[in-house]
Amino acid sequence: MTAADTGTPAPEAEQPDGPATGRGRLGPPPWLALFFLLPALLFLGIYVVYPILFSVYRSLWDAAGTEFVGLDNYVRMFTRADTFTALRNNVIWIAVAPAVVTVAGLIFAVLTERIRWATAFKIVVFMPMAISFLASGVIFRLVYEQDPDRGLANAAITTVQDTIAPTGAYPGANPREGAALEETAGGGYRLAEPAAPGDAVTIPLVGVSDEDLPADTEQAVEPRSAPGEVAGTVWVDFTRGGGGQEEAIDPSETGLPALRVEAVRDGQVVATATTGADGTFALTGLEGGEYTLRLPASNFSEPYNGLTWLGPTLITPSIIAAYLWVWAGFAMVLIAAGLSAIPREALEAARVDGGTEWQVFRRVTVPLLSPVLMVVFVTLMIYVLKIFDLVFVIAPGSVRADANVLALEMWQVSFGVNDQGLGSALAVFLLLLVVPAMIFQIRRFRREER
Incomplete structure (x- = not known):
């Protein structure tokens, strides 16, 4: 019996380039996607890839760029005392700043869930992010002024000190030489x-x-x-x-x-x-x-003029405090978003099982927030490695060597003493320090997408 005998229409022949052949394609052709990606690729090539390659190339030449010196700039970089001072300060920054900012952001995020004026609180904490780092540095340079009549930090300290131990009535008084x-x-x-x-x-x-x-x-x-x-x-x-x-x-x-x-x-x-x-x-x-x-x-006790915030001992902690003021709002916003995504059933179940608020926070909230906390921490670590503007603005010239970091040292060598070869070597070294953190962050994002 044939299809004609039964009156059933015969199936149409499949097209040689149809889906059945496996050669069909949905969406635009590849050349069109490449066309739309071309501006972004050009931007990345001009402003990212080319500077990196040129810095690597330039680091192999002398200061004037006329003589090939190979790895001599890298040898000089690791035999200079200024480089080790900058590296030591970067280690201090990495060990302290990301952790302190993350903890502060976590505290602020938890507070926003427990206060009635949460929106106003978030605005106030996040507001420093709307200010440029240059302006923030100028603000804290004034805050840390030694004179209590000008510096807010010492004004507060001396006010408390004078309340506890008032200044003498005549701090400069003294007897004449030879007096009894x-x-x-x-x-x-x-x-x-x-x-x-x-x-x-x-x-x-x-x-x-x-x-x-x-x-x-x-x-x-x-x-x-x-x-x-x-x-x-x-x-x-x-x-x-x-x-x-x-x-x-x-x-x-x-x-x-x-x-x-x-x-x-x-x-x-x-x-x-x-x-x-x-x-x-x-x-x-x-x-x-x-x-x-x-x-x-x-x-005759002398008036207490507060702490020397901009001195060699306290300059790095002072700048880290300014960094905390700027970035705490960023950490708070991201962590608050993570808090809002935590299932309330898990928290209520922990409370029903007899957990105190601290136990619920430590054993339930923090573990569920760990992916967000890690993103915030690694992001801050990347920015800390590249810290420049706050150090440049806040640290006076007399103590800038004590507050030096790798990015500032790179700038001073490249444009201060005009040694582009050594400055490029420092830039390459700084890139090598940043790349592992970036790779870790990208891999983490990919794992979360799966």
Whole structure:
């Protein structure tokens, strides 16, 4: 029986180039896809591939680029002290900055889930990312100024310090050379001769500026003693315009108010007094015998000017703190996105099983967030290896060598001393340090896509 006998139409012959042959193709032809990729490929070739290849080539030539030196630039690079300083600082950056920023981002992300004004909090924390690194460096250069009147960091520290231990009333005051005053071990002064009840003593000091004198300061007067007390006067032994007699109270000389005076016997303070507006004081309630009069060091303590943030010791931690301020918002946003993707059923099940909030966070939240935390950490590590602008702007020229990093050293060698060969070798070395982290990141992304 044939198809004609049954009335069933015969099947059409398959086309030789149809799907059945395995040669069919869906989508545009390859040349069209290549055409659309061409601009991106040209961009990568001009701005990525060519600079890398040229840097490798240039690193094999001398500073002027006229003589082939082979690997001499790499040998010089690893025999320079500046390179090892920069490498040491990069190791400190890698060990500290990515971990600190990731932890800060995790804390901020968890906080945003527990506060009512989460959106405003995210905006405030993320806002530094909208500022250029150059501007951020300028901001923190001002924050770290040594003068408390200009630097915010030292202004806060000195405010707390002055609350706990106030500055002395006259930090620059001191006796004249040859005066009957001896300096004590703690920085104060004492009379060389002892005093007894009924005595009147004079204590001349110099080195006091008009700015240190209170507004109610009066002219110094001669002390008048009474039975059972030691009286005295502390004054500025300096006559403006010249003249006057040393260690004698002249008519134009002023007293030193608000100074603490102590009477000491057998190493114990038995009486204290504070000078008045005219510099006079009276130590009362004294028994018979001799006493040593002392001006304690608290009268002359220098004002605390805070920490030397931009000094050789603290310059690298100070810049890392600025880096934390800039990048904490970036870490917070990524980690917050990962937190929102965690199934709430897993967290509720852990709480139902009796887990505390800390146990739920440590045993459930953090393990589920580990892929996001790793992405943030590795990304920050890549950026830390290339850190340049914050170090360049914040570190003063006097301590830039102490804060040096590889990217800054590459720039200084290439454009400071104009040694393009050694600078290119440093660039290649920096690339070799960055590539493993990039490969790790790309492989991780591919595994997650599978």
